[in-house]
Amino acid sequence: MYETNYHRAGSIAEAAELMAKAEDGKLLGGGQTLLPTMKQRLAAPSDLVDVTKIGEMNGICEDGDGVAIGAATTHAEVAASDLVKQKIPGLASLAGGIGDPAVRHMGTLGGSIANNDPAADYPAALVALGAIVKTNKRDLAAEEFFSGMFETALDEDEIVMSVRFPGASASAYSKYPNPASRYAMAGVFVAKAGDGSVKVAVTGAGQDGVFRMPEMEAALASNFAPDAVAGIAPDADGLLSDIHGSAAYRANLVTVMAKRAVAAA
Amino acid sequence: MSKVSMVLNGKSVSADAEDRTLLVSFIREVRGLTGTHVGCDTSQCGACVVHVDGKAVKACTMLAAQADGADVVTIEGLADGTALHPVQAAFREHHGLQCGFCTPGMIMSAVDMINRHGPGNLDEKTIRHELEGNICRCTGYHNIVKAIKAASDQMAGMAQAAE
Ligand SMILES: Cc1cc2nc3c(=O)[nH]c(=O)nc-3n(C[C@H](O)[C@H](O)[C@H](O)COP(=O)(O)OP(=O)(O)OC[C@H]3O[C@@H](n4cnc5c(N)ncnc54)[C@H](O)[C@@H]3O)c2cc1C
Ligand code: FES
Numbered sequence: 449m450y451e452t453n454y455h456r457a458g459s460i461a462e463a464a465e466l467m468a469k470a471e472d473g474k475l476l477g478g479g480q481t482l483l484p485t486m487k488q489r490l491a492a493p494s495d496l497v498d499v500t501k502i503g504e505m506n507g508i509c510e511d512g513d514g515v516a517i518g519a520a521t522t523h524a525e526v527a528a529s530d531l532v533k534q535k536i537p538g539l540a541s542l543a544g545g546i547g548d549p550a551v552r553h554m555g556t557l558g559g560s561i562a563n564n565d566p567a568a569d570y571p572a573a574l575v576a577l578g579a580i581v582k583t584n585k586r587d588l589a590a591e592e593f594f595s596g597m598f599e600t601a602l603d604e605d606e607i608v609m610s611v612r613f614p615g616a617s618a619s620a621y622s623k624y625p626n627p628a629s630r631y632a633m634a635g636v637f638v639a640k641a642g643d644g645s646v647k648v649a650v651t652g653a654g655q656d657g658v659f660r661m662p663e664m665e666a667a668l669a670s671n672f673a674p675d676a677v678a679g680i681a682p683d684a685d686g687l688l689s690d691i692h693g694s695a696a697y698r699a700n701l702v703t704v705m706a707k708r709a710v711a712a713a
Numbered sequence: 714m715s716k717v718s719m720v721l722n723g724k725s726v727s728a729d730a731e732d733r734t735l736l737v738s739f740i741r742e743v744r745g746l747t748g749t750h751v752g753c754d755t756s757q758c759g760a761c762v763v764h765v766d767g768k769a770v771k772a773c774t775m776l777a778a779q780a781d782g783a784d785v786v787t788i789e790g791l792a793d794g795t796a797l798h799p800v801q802a803a804f805r806e807h808h809g810l811q812c813g814f815c816t817p818g819m820i821m822s823a824v825d826m827i828n829r830h831g832p833g834n835l836d837e838k839t840i841r842h843e844l845e846g847n848i849c850r851c852t853g854y855h856n857i858v859k860a861i862k863a864a865s866d867q868m869a870g871m872a873q874a875a876e
């Protein structure tokens with residue numbers, strides 16, 4: 449790792465100020481993606497601004513029929529939250545399936561979505577639930593926020609403060625984890641809203657990151673059962689193909705994961 | 714360079730370290746506690762697991778500066794004098810190790826999982842799932858799982874006896 453200067457911010461204003469002053473600063477969440485990248489010398493920020501001790505960016509609270517989660521909240525905290533389990537069980541189980549216990553103790557919601565790894569789990573939940581990402585500058589709908597593989601709508605230095613997840617009358621996430629890394633080869637989040645409409649979002653499989661499956665959504669809106677999606681798969685053309693699995697294999701996995709998610713919801 | 718201070722295995726320690734110093738380097742090289750191992754150095758194997766403020770973390774994937782002000786426990790901090798921690802004793806009893814390289818991380822992860830689920834509340838499936846971040850090249854895991862189950866059950870007995 450190249451040399452860097454570590455700063456611990458006590459407030460969002462202080463974090464923004466430290467970033468503005470830094471030559472080439474980077475926000476530090478749990479460091480579970482950024483530190484490995486720095487160790488490989490693929491990133492070399494002059495300054496790291498740790499946002500995890502900022503009070504207003506930590507914790508989970510009720511927000512209308514859903515929940516609001518601070519960006520520095522760890523995956524372990526989301527997985528263990530009684531409020532999340534009660535309001536959006538699919539979200540709690542998704543967080544509990546990220547990586548392994550040690551990664552979940554450090555990794556944060558904000559870090560995960562800001563990174564937007566095409567195989568990360570959270571993007572599927574944000575898109576399927578219609579979440580709103582609150583930054584220090586504006587509110588962004590999940591579908592605007594995720595703009596491509598490792599790409600988001602965030603400006604340089606923009607800080608994710610929290611995410612608001614509307615409640616769902618049914619929700620579940622099913623992923624087929626890569627057996628070595630536990631990242632999703634295909635992960636499907638299914639959410640049924642109070643008005644009966646359904647959203648299905650897929651991670652791990654798309655070349656541009658998370659995407660929705662409108663055909664599955666329409667089928668599930670009229671018949672919320674695993675069989676309703678059994679014959680529906682995404683076009684393999686837009687899917688990832690790598691040593692872990694071909695695009696055709698992933699297309700089939702999406703169907704299987706969608707069926708399992710509907711069965712679990 | 715900054716001063717890093719923490720409580721390490723119950724003792725307050727403080728040392729100057731470059732900001733890029735990893736927690737595992739601080740523990741091994743600055744403090745000379747070599748029980749915490751580095752297996753992969755890429756966040757995969759769990760040989761470096763320690764507890765920071767009571768939670769299992771990979772010390773190769775955390776800066777010492779991030780742990781400034783924290784309470785850190787390593788494998789050296791588990792035993793009570795010459796009396797092994799129940800998880801350490803169970804690994805010995807059940808042959809939960811061969812070369813021993815993964816063992817410090819395995820034991821720190823095991824103690825963390827018993828703390829989170831509560832003593833006596835672990836079944837084989839849960840233990841295997843919880844060990845996702847710890848890799849062992851020798852044992853084939855069976856005896857590690859047996860040792861954790863035995864320690865968890867024994868600790869439940871101890872907790873009951875204490876009541
Ligand atoms: C062994 C291992 C297995 C893993 N398995 C999975 C898995 O199965 N599924 C999965 O989804 N992920 C997985 N991960 C990734 C993990 O979830 C990370 O925690 C996450 O991707 C990054 O979160 P972080 O808090 O650690 O962020 P960091 O690593 O600290 O930061 C990541 C990026 O986000 C930026 N950032 C951080 N916080 C903010 C903020 N509040 N606002 C704006 N930008 C910010 C940083 O500048 C950086 O660019 C795994 C990681 C490891 C090491
Ligand atoms: S050395 Fe830290 S996870 Fe392998």
Ligand code: FES
Pocket residue numbers: 809810811812813814815816848849850851852
């Ligand atoms: S005992 Fe040798 S790696 Fe586990």
